[in-house]
Amino acid sequence: MLKIISLVGARPNFIKLAPFVHAINKHNEGGGQYVEHILVHTGQHYDDRMSQTFFEQLNIPQADINLGVGSGSHAQQVGQTMIEFEKVLQQHKPHWVVVVGDVNATLAGSVTAKKEWVKCCHIEAGLRSGDITMPEEVNRLVTDRLSDLLLTPDTLSSENLRKEGTPEDRIVFVGNIMIDTLEANRGKAKEMSIHSIITANQINQSVVTLSCDALSVVEGSKGNHPITQSGNQSILKDDHYAVITLHRPSNVDHKEVLEPLVQFLLEEVTRDYTLIWPIHPRARKQLESFGLYEKVCSNPNLILLEPIGYLEMLRLNMGAKVMLTDSGGLQEECTILGTPCLTLRWNTERPITLTEHGGASILVGNNVARIREEYRIAVSKTRNPVRPELWDGHAAERCLEAILSYKG
Ligand code: UD1
Numbered sequence: 001m002l003k004i005i006s007l008v009g010a011r012p013n014f015i016k017l018a019p020f021v022h023a024i025n026k027h028n029e030g031g032g033q034y035v036e037h038i039l040v041h042t043g044q045h046y047d048d049r050m051s052q053t054f055f056e057q058l059n060i061p062q063a064d065i066n067l068g069v070g071s072g073s074h075a076q077q078v079g080q081t082m083i084e085f086e087k088v089l090q091q092h093k094p095h096w097v098v099v100v101g102d103v104n105a106t107l108a109g110s111v112t113a114k115k116e117w118v119k120c121c122h123i124e125a126g127l128r129s130g131d132i133t134m135p136e137e138v139n140r141l142v143t144d145r146l147s148d149l150l151l152t153p154d155t156l157s158s159e160n161l162r163k164e165g166t167p168e169d170r171i172v173f174v175g176n177i178m179i180d181t182l183e184a185n186r187g188k189a190k191e192m193s194i195h196s197i198i199t200a201n202q203i204n205q206s207v208v209t210l211s212c213d214a215l216s217v218v219e220g221s222k223g224n225h226p227i228t229q230s231g232n233q234s235i236l237k238d239d240h241y242a243v244i245t246l247h248r249p250s251n252v253d254h255k256e257v258l259e260p261l262v263q264f265l266l267e268e269v270t271r272d273y274t275l276i277w278p279i280h281p282r283a284r285k286q287l288e289s290f291g292l293y294e295k296v297c298s299n300p301n302l303i304l305l306e307p308i309g310y311l312e313m314l315r316l317n318m319g320a321k322v323m324l325t326d327s328g329g330l331q332e333e334c335t336i337l338g339t340p341c342l343t344l345r346w347n348t349e350r351p352i353t354l355t356e357h358g359g360a361s362i363l364v365g366n367n368v369a370r371i372r373e374e375y376r377i378a379v380s381k382t383r384n385p386v387r388p389e390l391w392d393g394h395a396a397e398r399c400l401e402a403i404l405s406y407k408g
Helices: 011-029 052-057 074-092 104-115 135-146 155-163 177-190 194-201 212-220 255-272 281-289 293-297 310-319 328-337 368-379 395-404
Strands: 002-008 035-041 096-100 119-123 149-152 171-173 227-230 233-236 241-245 274-278 302-305 322-325 341-343 361-363
Touching (some): 011 052, 011 177, 011 395, 052 310, 096 104, 119 395, 194 310, 255 368, 293 302, 310 328, 322 328
Parallel strands (some): 002 035, 096 119, 241 322
């Protein structure tokens, strides 16, 4: 028997861990060495919409243990996770700890594992933005330095690890586990109606409702007419809307950055397209504190949504004319779906998603002049799906295989 404890904490972790859990179940059904899996949630993301929804939609069993860490400064989140996770490791004595991605749980999990002399496996190893001011870059560097098994999503990441002197026998190129989740769910997502996604999640209902009344507002606006009428219902059509997501501290924590960005969205993007914005709690808090929230809510061509589930986001991505985002995961999903993607960052740890490497994403930072220029080009493009090597929906099986065959 092999005992594995996986530690997750934040929304993108759940999407990456789901296929790993399914791969363990499939392996156990097939016989061979039994794998006991204990799932631990730090509690960093605690709202139902940031956590529970993902467990339900992606069929992840309830976490066996929740550390109840919640919000706080980075030191509070990492420190509290270490204190609680150490107790879990001492009680359950696993053979392996598995951590995913680059969030605070990833860092806390790897450090605690190694201090307890437990082997650590990092899924999504080797990504580097080169920007040490990003909390995620600190988490990646420490986790990769400590991990015994580094499972990389692409060959550029394997190369990064080699350059840092990581021994070859620790690096295994397994492909992108996020894409396992995408491939397993794209059929379900395709069935969803954009209209129901919006009606179930819209925050600013009073401003833009997808009712016949709203039609006149939209038809009165310049540019494309995103909402057409069918029977007595209005439907937002594929290719007639743009999507934005923002959550990085570098974009949302400073008024001098966020305000011009919001102005560009409200004064330019919404003139061309209906803009759908599923809003992250950090972004919402900051818009409120900078006095920008009301403006966003009252724009007649901007649909503000609560944080939405995995399937809903995938569906919106499938039909979006353009994606504006600072999320790493969305850059990857846009590459597979072919959605032109403006990445609102100056660097990325995922260069394989950039157009120069064949992907769909362009780095535009948070300078409005640059964003405007690339936005004009992006909306003139047609969808161009691309599939990097081993982004084939089977990365999780290779992750488990790498652990089972580990000889260190
Ligand atoms: C975290 C990750 C980031 C990841 C992002 C995805 C780290 C360092 N950052 O950033 O890499 O891309 O998740 O969402 O781990 N909040 C809620 N409800 C929740 C969770 C958070 O209201 O369920 C609030 C918190 O109180 C806090 C803010 O959102 O004020 C930010 O949460 P936090 O977990 O600190 O970081 P994220 O920005 O979500």
